[in-house]
Amino acid sequence: MTISTAPVQVGAEIPPAEPPGKRNRLFAWLIVLAGAVYFLLPLVTTGYWSLRAVKDTLGFEAYRRVFADPAFVESFTESVANAIAAIIVSLLIIVPTAYWVTLRLPRLRPVVEFITLLPFVIPAVVLVFGLIRIYGRPPLLLTRTYESSRILLVGAYAALSFPYMYRSVDNGLRAMDVRTLTEAAQSLGANWATILRKVIFPNLRVALLSGALLTFAIVIGELTVALFLAQHTFGPFMANLTRSKVYEPAAMALVAFGLTWAAMGLIAFLTRPRRKVTR
Amino acid sequence: MEAVDTETERVKVGGAQAKRRKGPPRTRLVSWLGVLPFFLFSAAFLIGPAVILFYRSLEDPEGGFTLQFWGQLTSDTVMRAYGMSVRLSLTTALVGGVFGFLLAWAVSLGALPRAVRSALTTFSGVASNFAGVPLAAAFIFTLGRVGVITAVFELLGVDLYRSGFSLYSFWGLVLVYLYFQFPLMVLVMLPGLDGLRREWREAAENLGATPRQYWRKVALPVLMPSILGTMILLFGNAFGAHATAYALTGGLLPLATLLIGQQISGDVLNNPGLGYAVAVGMVMIMAIAIGIYTVLQRRSERWLG
Amino acid sequence: MTILLILGLIMAACGGGGATTTTGGGTGEEVSPEMQTLIDAAKAEGTLTTIALPDDWCNYRGVIDAFKAKYGLDVNELDPGAGSAEELEAVEANKDNPGPQAPDVVDVGIAFGPQAKDAGQIQPYKVATWDDIPADAKDPDGYWYGDYYGVLALEVNTAEVANVPAGYGDLLNADYNGQVALSGDPLTSNAAILSVWAAGLATGATGTAAAEAGLDFFGQLNEVGNFVPIDGDSRTVGIGETPILIDWTYNSIANDVALAGNPDLETVVPADQRLAGVYVQAISAYAPHPNAAKLWMEYLYSDEGQLGWAGGFCHPIRYQAMTDAGTVPAAVAEQLPSTEGAFFPTVAEIDEAKAVIVGGWDSVVGVTVEPSGSG
Numbered sequence: 003m004t005i006s007t008a009p010v011q012v013g014a015e016i017p018p019a020e021p022p023g024k025r026n027r028l029f030a031w032l033i034v035l036a037g038a039v040y041f042l043l044p045l046v047t048t049g050y051w052s053l054r055a056v057k058d059t060l061g062f063e064a065y066r067r068v069f070a071d072p073a074f075v076e077s078f079t080e081s082v083a084n085a086i087a088a089i090i091v092s093l094l095i096i097v098p099t100a101y102w103v104t105l106r107l108p109r110l111r112p113v114v115e116f117i118t119l120l121p122f123v124i125p126a127v128v129l130v131f132g133l134i135r136i137y138g139r140p141p142l143l144l145t146r147t148y149e150s151s152r153i154l155l156v157g158a159y160a161a162l163s164f165p166y167m168y169r170s171v172d173n174g175l176r177a178m179d180v181r182t183l184t185e186a187a188q189s190l191g192a193n194w195a196t197i198l199r200k201v202i203f204p205n206l207r208v209a210l211l212s213g214a215l216l217t218f219a220i221v222i223g224e225l226t227v228a229l230f231l232a233q234h235t236f237g238p239f240m241a242n243l244t245r246s247k248v249y250e251p252a253a254m255a256l257v258a259f260g261l262t263w264a265a266m267g268l269i270a271f272l273t274r275p276r277r278k279v280t281r
Numbered sequence: 282m283e284a285v286d287t288e289t290e291r292v293k294v295g296g297a298q299a300k301r302r303k304g305p306p307r308t309r310l311v312s313w314l315g316v317l318p319f320f321l322f323s324a325a326f327l328i329g330p331a332v333i334l335f336y337r338s339l340e341d342p343e344g345g346f347t348l349q350f351w352g353q354l355t356s357d358t359v360m361r362a363y364g365m366s367v368r369l370s371l372t373t374a375l376v377g378g379v380f381g382f383l384l385a386w387a388v389s390l391g392a393l394p395r396a397v398r399s400a401l402t403t404f405s406g407v408a409s410n411f412a413g414v415p416l417a418a419a420f421i422f423t424l425g426r427v428g429v430i431t432a433v434f435e436l437l438g439v440d441l442y443r444s445g446f447s448l449y450s451f452w453g454l455v456l457v458y459l460y461f462q463f464p465l466m467v468l469v470m471l472p473g474l475d476g477l478r479r480e481w482r483e484a485a486e487n488l489g490a491t492p493r494q495y496w497r498k499v500a501l502p503v504l505m506p507s508i509l510g511t512m513i514l515l516f517g518n519a520f521g522a523h524a525t526a527y528a529l530t531g532g533l534l535p536l537a538t539l540l541i542g543q544q545i546s547g548d549v550l551n552n553p554g555l556g557y558a559v560a561v562g563m564v565m566i567m568a569i570a571i572g573i574y575t576v577l578q579r580r581s582e583r584w585l586g
Numbered sequence: 587m588t589i590l591l592i593l594g595l596i597m598a599a600c601g602g603g604g605a606t607t608t609t610g611g612g613t614g615e616e617v618s619p620e621m622q623t624l625i626d627a628a629k630a631e632g633t634l635t636t637i638a639l640p641d642d643w644c645n646y647r648g649v650i651d652a653f654k655a656k657y658g659l660d661v662n663e664l665d666p667g668a669g670s671a672e673e674l675e676a677v678e679a680n681k682d683n684p685g686p687q688a689p690d691v692v693d694v695g696i697a698f699g700p701q702a703k704d705a706g707q708i709q710p711y712k713v714a715t716w717d718d719i720p721a722d723a724k725d726p727d728g729y730w731y732g733d734y735y736g737v738l739a740l741e742v743n744t745a746e747v748a749n750v751p752a753g754y755g756d757l758l759n760a761d762y763n764g765q766v767a768l769s770g771d772p773l774t775s776n777a778a779i780l781s782v783w784a785a786g787l788a789t790g791a792t793g794t795a796a797a798e799a800g801l802d803f804f805g806q807l808n809e810v811g812n813f814v815p816i817d818g819d820s821r822t823v824g825i826g827e828t829p830i831l832i833d834w835t836y837n838s839i840a841n842d843v844a845l846a847g848n849p850d851l852e853t854v855v856p857a858d859q860r861l862a863g864v865y866v867q868a869i870s871a872y873a874p875h876p877n878a879a880k881l882w883m884e885y886l887y888s889d890e891g892q893l894g895w896a897g898g899f900c901h902p903i904r905y906q907a908m909t910d911a912g913t914v915p916a917a918v919a920e921q922l923p924s925t926e927g928a929f930f931p932t933v934a935e936i937d938e939a940k941a942v943i944v945g946g947w948d949s950v951v952g953v954t955v956e957p958s959g960s961g
Contacts, residue, residue, distance in 0.1 A: 023392055030391025033383050034401070037463065041408060044419035044460070047429045051422050051825060057848035099319035106312040112575045114319070116568060119513070120327045122521035123563040124334060125541055127672065131679040132330025139682035146685045161326035166409075169469050169514045173507040177476020194311060209472035215406030216468060223410050229665035230676060232686040241667060246642050246837075248824030248845060252422070255415035259407055266403040342705065358948060418821065426764050426814070427746075427826040442764060449815050532771025533815035535948060539771070544671070547774035548695050549940060551671045 045256065052252035064253035073239050078222075081236035082265065084152070085221035088159035089214045092167045095160070096213070100171040101202055104180055118168040121161060126226035133158060134230065151231050158227050163217035170216070174209025175202075211273055215266050222262050331564070338557035350558035359559060362535040363566065369451065369536065370519035373458040378512045380459075381466020388467075389474040402471065405464030412461050413524030420457045420529070424448045449530050457529060458522065462515050469514060473507035505581035513574045517567060537563050621714075624884065625657060627877035633660040634878040637676055637689040638668040642840050644734055645898025652894055653885050659878055662686050669774070670694035677707045681872040690873040691882055695776040696723070697936050699730035699866045708868040711880055713887040718907035722932050723864050730868040733886060734836075734900040737860045737925050738777065738784050741820075741838035743829035745849035751830065753858035754788040754803070763811050767818030767828035769837075772947050775817075780863050781832040782947075783939045788859035793935065797942035801950040808951050824849060834863065835923045836899040853923065860928040864903070889913050901925060 055063035068074070103111050121129075137144040137154055144154045183205070187197045203210070225237035240258060244251035341347040353359060388398040411419075423430050424441075425448055434441050447453055477500055485495040501508075523538035532539055537559055543549070544556030617625070628634075641647035650661050664687070668676070673692045680688035694702070702708045703725060710728035723732030740757075742750050749761050757766050768778040786800025807813040814828050820841040822828040826849075831838075835853055842851040867886065869879045885891045892902035896918045908914050931939070 026390075027392045030387035030393050033380075033387040033391075034393065034397060037380075037384050037401075040463075041404065041460070043430065044416075044423045047422035048415075048419045050429060055848070057846075095318050095322050098315045102312045102315040106309070107316065110316065112571060114316070115510075115513075115575075116571050117319075117323045117327060119517045119567055119571065120323075120331055120564070122517035123560065123567045124327070124331055125521075125523065125538065125545070125560060127542075127546055127675075128334050128557070128560060129327075129330050131675055132333040133326070134679045134683065134687060135333060136329050138680055138685065138687065143683075143685075145680075145683050145687055148686065151685060151687065157322075157326050161323065164323075164327075165514055165517060166465070166469065169510055170472060172510060173469060174472035174476075176507055177473050194315070206472070208475055211402070212406075212468040212471060215403065216409055216465070219406050219410035225413075229668075230672075230687060232662065232664055238665075242641075245640055245667065246820045246841065246844070248821045251415065251418060251821060255411075255419065258415075259411065262407045263403055266406040267399075270399060270403055361948075417816075421816070421822070421827050422825070425827045527771065527774075528817050531768065531815050531817040532773060533952060535952060539774075543771070543773040545675065546669045546672050547771075548670045548698075548776035549773055549779050550944065551674070551698060551701055553671070553675065 045259065048252045048255055052249060052256055055249035055253075064249040065257065067250055068243060068253050068257055071239075071243060073234070077234055077236045077239035078261065080234065081222050084156055084159060084235060085218045087156045088163060088221050089217045091156065091160040092163045092213070092217055093210060096164065096167045096171055097203065097206065097210075098198060100168060100175055101180070101198065104172070104175050105184060115168070118164040121165055126224075127230075129158065129162075130227045130230040133227075145231070148232070152233060155227060155231050155233050155235075159217070159221045159224065162220055162224070162227075163213070166216035166220075167213035170209040170213040171206060174206045177209075178205045207273065207275060211270060214269060214273075218266060218269065219262060222265075223258070334557050334560055334564075338554060338561045340554060342554070347554070350552075350554040351561075353555055354558055354562050358535065359537075359540065359562070362537045362540045362559070363562065365451075365535050366520055366537040366563075367566065369454065369458070369534075370516045372455050373462045373519045374512050374515040376455065377459050377462030377466050377515050378508065381463045381515075382470055382508065384463060385467045385470040385474055389471060390477070401467060405467045408464040409461050409468060412522065414528045416457060416460055416525055417528035420448060420453075420460075424453075424456075449533065451534060454526060454529055454534065457525060458519055462519065465515055465518060466511055469511045470504075470507065473504055473511075477503065502581065506578050509574055509578050509581060513570060516570060520563065520567065621884070624877060624881050628657065628659060628875075628881040631659075631875040631878045633662055634875055634882055635662040635664060635686060635688060635690045636882075637664040637691075638666060638670075638673050638693055639663060640666040642844065643898065644836055644895045644900035645840075648897055649886070649891060649894035652890070653882065656885070656890075657881060659881075664689055670698045670776070674698065674702050674705070674707055677702075677870045677872060678705070684874055688870070688872065688874050690870055690875050690879040692868050692870065693733065693865055694730075694868070696732065696864045696866050696933055697940070699725060699868065700933060702868060703727075703729040707871055709871045709873070709876070711869050711883060713883050715887045715904060715907075718904040719887075720903070720906070720930075722930070723866070723903055730866040731887075732864040732903040733867045734895045734902050735862050735864045735925075735930070736834040736836045736900055737855055737862050737923065737928050738781055738832055739835040739838050739923070740854040740856060741823055741831040741833050741841065742852045742854055743823050743826055743849055744852050746826040746829035750852055750854060752854065753856040754785045755858055757785075757812060757830065758803075758806060758810060759812075760810070762830060764814055765828065766807060766812050766830045767814045767816060767822065767832075769819060769831060769833045770817045773944055776863065777833055779940055779943055780861055780936075782943050784832075784856070784859050784861035787861060787929065788856065794938050794942050797939040798946070801943060801946045805950040813951075820844070823851065839899040839921075839923070855923055855925075860925060862925060862928040862930045864930070893918060896922060899923070 052064050053060040053062065055061065055067075099114060103114050133154060134145060136142060145151045180202075183201050184197055187201050192200070223237055224235070225241055228235045228237050236258070240254050244254050338350055339346055339348065341349065384401065387393060388401050422428055425431065426442055431441050448456070481499055482495060485499055490498070521538060523536075523542055526534065526536050526539060527542065532543075541556045541559050544552045544559070636650070639646040639650065650663070653659070654661055664676070665672070673689065673694055676687070676689050677692065692702075692708070708729050712728040713731070716728070716731075719731055725731065740751060744750065747762070747765065751757055751759070751762065768781050769775055770778045772779040772782050782800040782804055783797055784800070785803040786796035786798065789796070789799045789803070791799045804813060808815070816822060816828065818828040818831040818833070820837070823831045823841065824845060835855060838851065838853040842853060845851060867883060869876065869883065873879045887904065889908060892904050892908060893914070895902045896914070899921060901922060902908070905914070909919070
């Protein structure tokens with residue numbers, strides 16, 4: 003897209019001599035630094051307390067106890083699997099929905115947004131017991147076995163991710179000119195499925211990554227729904243290990259933080275853009 | 282190859298949009314089918330439990346119909362709890378929104394190394410859900426009475442707690458809530474900020490605009506629908522939070538979610554009908570908030586044509 | 587954690603050892619024909635689903651493991667941190683559910699017993715040792731029955747607190763500025779609301795007047811800045827944030843053992859008021875494994891089960907009867923704190939006091955009485 007070079011108006015302000023980029027960058031660094039201090043300080047102090055498990059010394063005893071439990075790896079991998087499933091389900095539902103609401107059904111927007119914000123106002127306890135009441139009896143019996151309950155769990159997690167996934171995707175759609183892209187694709191002969199697959203999804207990379215990361219975090223740490231559905235995921239494991247303890251919770255918090263961060267780094271890496279996206 | 286869709290008018294790129302005619306019935310049907318999975322899924326996992334919630338708020342212990350719990354919603358205790366919850370959510374949404382936006386700006390448009398953006402993105406992913414007891418504990422470790430930073434201040438001669446600061450207060454809770462509000466704002470605003478075309482900035486500069494004018498007249502209006510949408514998300518996020526508040530203030534501050542927990546999860550009270558009624562009230566407050574947001578958002582969109 | 591586990595297992599084993607000299611415990615022991623039928627029926631069901639039984643609460647870890655070992659049943663443990671209201675909701679919501687989410691048995695605060703009975707959520711069952719349970723700790727029809735009790739005590743972190751308080755009255759002392767906490771929100775935590783009442787009873791008042799006095803006490807405590815309004819637990823005591831916590835003796839002692847001196851805790855049974863709290867067991871009316879549930883109850887109320895709880899520093903409900911019969915080993919008796927002079931309120935008295943405290947907590951101690959610095 004070429005830049006229109008309209009003549010500069012007489013008397014207009016002359017841009018400052020120094021490149022605005024430098025001042026911007028300094029300001030940006032300051033903000034990031036302030037953010038870093040705010041975020042890292044509580045983690046550092048948690049780390050300090052996690053090292054005090056043995057009296058009067060600083061050591062990794064609390065961490066040893068955390069890792070010594072065999073259920074650690076099991077429950078973590080189970081949660082990761084649940085997370086990936088929930089992300090996929092959520093993506094597949096939210097992206098078309100946001101797309102059509104933006105493009106064709108703007109009147110539905112408040113309704114859809116209200117529904118996507120429901121997870122915030124339905125307490126987790128109410129949600130899980132509601133699900134048990136609905137799916138815990140014939141004819142919709144889903145809670146008979148551990149595996150079938152797991153399906154219920156993943157469904158609930160996908161629903162819990164709606165606020166975050168929808169908002170990210172909506173922001174992403176606003177950032178791209180959806181209407182123009184759709185019409186251009188249509189005039190090239192694409193049908194809806196192709197448009198979604200080849201035009202919309204690829205341009206939503208950043209938005210989908212945000213939504214996926216947020217969903218992943220929710221699922222890994224989720225506790226209430228998993229507990230009452232009798233699922234052995236990471237949340238209940240952590241709660242069990244750290245109940246009534248002093249030093250292990252600090253160690254556990256940092257370990258969980260680190261593991262989740264690593265997993266997210268992996269997700270971000272795997273979904274990085276392959277080619278430079280030109281505008 | 283599909284024939285060219287004659288129902289649509291060709292639109293000039295970058296020009297104002299011509300008024301569109303409604304699509305053919307087939308297109309509308311496709312649109313409705315497109316959102317059907319969402320409605321079915323929501324019905325199955327969200328609306329179903331919400332209906333149960335609603336239904337049980339109208340049920341007395343013997344199983345009959347009653348409005349007594351809804352009546353109790355106007356009591357002092359409940360109204361104070363709603364007020365405090367709204368106040369807390371608004372405060373953290375605003376503060377979280379502003380600084381979160383700055384952070385997102387810093388890593389997307391602030392000409393910082395890509396690694397900083399990746400680090401912030403992934404960190405935000407984790408921090409967005411770092412809440413409840415671990416978060417409260419982390420802040421107690423930091424700014425509690427025996428916290429590390431409190432001790433540092435003491436070394437410098439300042440007794441934080443005697444001079445009026447307390448982590449266990451409204452502002453202390455705000456400080457802690459921001460830990461998951463900032464990352465949420467960052468992650469959800471980044472896609473929007475990425476959409477700010479560099480060309481717009483350059484065009485504005487060529488027209489003689491200062492950075493402030495660019496932001497006031499171009500960038501912020503473009504971003505406003507996204508900003509509003511994300512702030513309502515932050516509002517909802519704080520509104521529904523519960524574990525962090527309980528761990529940090531043990532119920533000293535009245536909040537709607539704590540009230541619900543007292544009735545349906547606790548070891549002292551067991552009046553689920555009231556708990557569900559309070560939750561229904563929260564749903565209504567949320568609906569009002571969305572209403573206000575929708576109005577603001579439609580007005581902000583008008584600028585975009 | 588390891589230390590506690592070992593201690594718990596030793597206690598359970600000692601309990602088992604003590605029990606083989608009496609009826610109703612140990613393998614190779616003679617059991618009545620009814621008991622054998624029950625054992626067989628339970629084994630046929632194969633599994634028991636429990637809820638809200640934390641490992642270190644009254645040594646439930648040891649008790650459950652011993653039960654599993656003795657009868658070869660699986661125990662499916664649901665949310666150990668569930669509150670009483672959640673337990674009953676779980677019973678209710680799962681009523682037609684044959685899956686692993688439906689609890690068979692519950693352990694709830696005593697005030698929840700009558701409620702659950704009225705709501706039809708529990709079924710009656712009288713264990714073999716029914717008569718040993720004191721009358722005001724059980725439902726005459728057998729729907730719910732007290733299981734263990736403890737006294738409210740002060741859990742003190744002696745590394746932070748030089749001058750250990752002797753009772754509730756001392757807590758208003760300026761020495762303890764910013765140090766005293768409850769184990770949660772009095773409107774949510776059973777121990778917390780009873781702590782408020784206990785503080786009031788310590789002033790000499792009784793009944794609902796004591797509840798009012800308790801509210802005033804905590805209002806004062808908050809005003810002078812001694813009250814730390816957070817959800818206190820072993821962690822906040824251990825790091826020194828709430829070095830004085832009002833909680834059950836059994837939790838306090840168990841924490842002390844678990845921390846093994848890092849830091850040192852002291853459990854102070856208050857001199858001015860000993861308020862006892864009883865929890866009750868019940869079988870779900872919709873239990874998917876009713877025989878396993880009944881066997882579990884029989885086990886818990888056998889000498890072996892009761893001594894298992896004693897290993898967690900709880901007083902089992904049959905303690906008096908067992909002491910009289912001489913079935914409590916000296917080592918176990920020594921570990922348990924004295925509950926002499928303890929006040930065991932009835933359900934009615936508890937409900938009355940609770941109503942006062944619940945109604946007044948927000949206004950007397952809540953955000954309207956703002957400590958300096960709060961918004």
